Amino acid sequence: MYNKGTIIPGLIIFVLFxxxxxxxNGLKAGTLPKPELPPGGEKKCVxxxxxxxxxxxxxxxxxxxxxxxxxxxxxxxxxxxxxxxGLQMACMQCHSNKEKFCxxxxxxxxxxxxxxxxxLTPKEAASKEETH
Amino acid sequence: xxxxxxxxxxxxxxxxxxxxxxxPGMQYFFGxxxxxxxxxxFVGGFVYRVMQWAKSPVPFSxxxxxxxxxxxDFIKQDKLDCPSKxxxxxxxxxxxxxxxxxxxxxxxxxxxxxxxxxxxxxxxLWLFALLFHYSxxxxxxxxxxxxxxxxxxxxxxxEGVDSMLQIGAPTxxxxxxxxxxxxxxxxxxxxxxxxxxxxxxxxxxxxxxLIFAIGLSGILMRYFLRTNIDIINIKNLAMxxxxxxxxINVKIGAIFYIHLFLVSTxxxxxxxxxxxxxxxxxxxxxxxxxxxxxxxxxxxxxxxPTIKPHSYAGYEDEFREFMVDAGIPVEKELSAVQDEA
Numbered sequence: 001m002y003n004k005g006t007i008i009p010g011l012i013i014f015v016l017f018x019x020x021x022x023x024x025n026g027l028k029a030g031t032l033p034k035p036e037l038p039p040g041g042e043k044k045c046v047x048x049x050x051x052x053x054x055x056x057x058x059x060x061x062x063x064x065x066x067x068x069x070x071x072x073x074x075x076x077x078x079x080x081x082x083x084x085x086g087l088q089m090a091c092m093q094c095h096s097n098k099e100k101f102c103x104x105x106x107x108x109x110x111x112x113x114x115x116x117x118x119x120l121t122p123k124e125a126a127s128k129e130e131t132h
Numbered sequence: 133x134x135x136x137x138x139x140x141x142x143x144x145x146x147x148x149x150x151x152x153x154x155x156p157g158m159q160y161f162f163g164x165x166x167x168x169x170x171x172x173x174f175v176g177g178f179v180y181r182v183m184q185w186a187k188s189p190v191p192f193s194x195x196x197x198x199x200x201x202x203x204x205d206f207i208k209q210d211k212l213d214c215p216s217k218x219x220x221x222x223x224x225x226x227x228x229x230x231x232x233x234x235x236x237x238x239x240x241x242x243x244x245x246x247x248x249x250x251x252x253x254x255x256x257l258w259l260f261a262l263l264f265h266y267s268x269x270x271x272x273x274x275x276x277x278x279x280x281x282x283x284x285x286x287x288x289x290x291e292g293v294d295s296m297l298q299i300g301a302p303t304x305x306x307x308x309x310x311x312x313x314x315x316x317x318x319x320x321x322x323x324x325x326x327x328x329x330x331x332x333x334x335x336x337x338x339x340x341x342l343i344f345a346i347g348l349s350g351i352l353m354r355y356f357l358r359t360n361i362d363i364i365n366i367k368n369l370a371m372x373x374x375x376x377x378x379x380i381n382v383k384i385g386a387i388f389y390i391h392l393f394l395v396s397t398x399x400x401x402x403x404x405x406x407x408x409x410x411x412x413x414x415x416x417x418x419x420x421x422x423x424x425x426x427x428x429x430x431x432x433x434x435x436x437p438t439i440k441p442h443s444y445a446g447y448e449d450e451f452r453e454f455m456v457d458a459g460i461p462v463e464k465e466l467s468a469v470q471d472e473a
């Protein structure tokens with residue numbers, strides 16, 4: 001073998017790059033996030049849980065477009081219960097704890113939704129009630 | 133229609149994974165066994181190929197010289213295009229690897245009436261290649277969010293930049309579009325340019341089609357076919373794979389298995405294909421050697437050490453009498469040699 005001095009370190013660097021997740025995690029898979037269920041004990045949502053787990057961001061995006069861009073504030077009625085379209089007006093009414101419900105999974109998968117650029121969490125909203 | 137085979141092969145792979153993963157019990161095969169096998173083939177095959185190259189001797193000093201070589205002091209050397217020192221070679225390699233400098237010199241030859249041959253600069257290949265390679269790199273880095281926990285800030289930062297237009301939810305990644313765009317352009321180049329088309333083979337088309345299918349399946353999974361695509365379950369599986377404790381205890385959509393199977397195919401195919409230029413660019417003697425053959429003697433490793441260099445003086449010493457007999461002029465006359473003796 002020729003040029004051992006450069007090829008062997010090069011190959012070691014390559015293998016280290018490829019196996020990055022193995023040594024970075026140190027074989028610890030971490031804990032799976034468990035979003036907190038509504039503290040009020042509600043069991044029904046606008047959609048089944050499987051759909052919400054996979055598609056909630058698309059539903060929220062659609063509602064955002066409906067309300068802000070198309071001025072369509074039609075109330076969503078699911079099994080007799082009425083929901084106004086909105087993160088604070090619908091979702092956060094039951095899932096009142098953003099930190100324990102939203103952030104749990106978002107932090108796990110490095111998702112940074114920009115909902116909170118405009119919206120207030122229930123906690124923030126409560127503290128700002130007097131100003132508007 | 134050389135490229136038709138590539139499309140058929142990729143469609144077959146998609147069908148295998150899409151249908152196969154729906155058979156009960158086969159999720160472990162497609163989600164665990166195949167990815168492990170693929171990554172082992174990738175790393176093992178890559179190291180094997182590089183070792184094979186490392187064992188091949190380089191008989192001659194063959195750097196490509198694309199500029200003025202080191203010469204007399206008053207002649208300006210083109211240090212990047214004709215490096216004579218290791219530092220200059222490193223600079224040349226750096227630009228080659230990160231900016232694809234040799235593709236920048238790509239030319240297009242045409243025959244005009246006359247007949248007259250013209251060579252025109254053709255930088256499209258360079259541009260498309262940059263677009264493709266960098267977006268692919270970005271996508272690979274971005275996927276690390278599924279394989280590591282906790283996620284370091286630099287990874288979130290890359291993610292943020294890539295989705296900075298905040299289009300839709302989940303947010304659109306710019307690198308996804310750039311990757312598909314780059315692939316379409318590289319593929320189109322092979323179809324449109326008659327010269328390149330003539331020399332294109334299945335193993336040129338197949339990786340392009342395969343990577344396109346990988347990108348497309350990823351985009352479909354992220355934005356459109358979201359049924360049973362819960363990123364938490366997917367990250368759970370990915371984390372299991374890299375900590376050697378994989379579990380699949382939930383239903384994951386077929387599009388995920390298709391995406392994973394195509395990636396596994398790419399990894400397994402990689403070391404045995406032209407894609408090895410990833411390692412090969414470091415190993416090519418035309419790039420990694422310094423043009424210093426006049427300053428340093430390049431020893432051919434094939435040389436038999438028992439065969440000593442034979443100078444002209446030595447040659448003449450050996451054959452002087454015969455040369456004189458045959459009337460061939462010699463530097464030292466026969467009489468002069470006899471005087472010395």
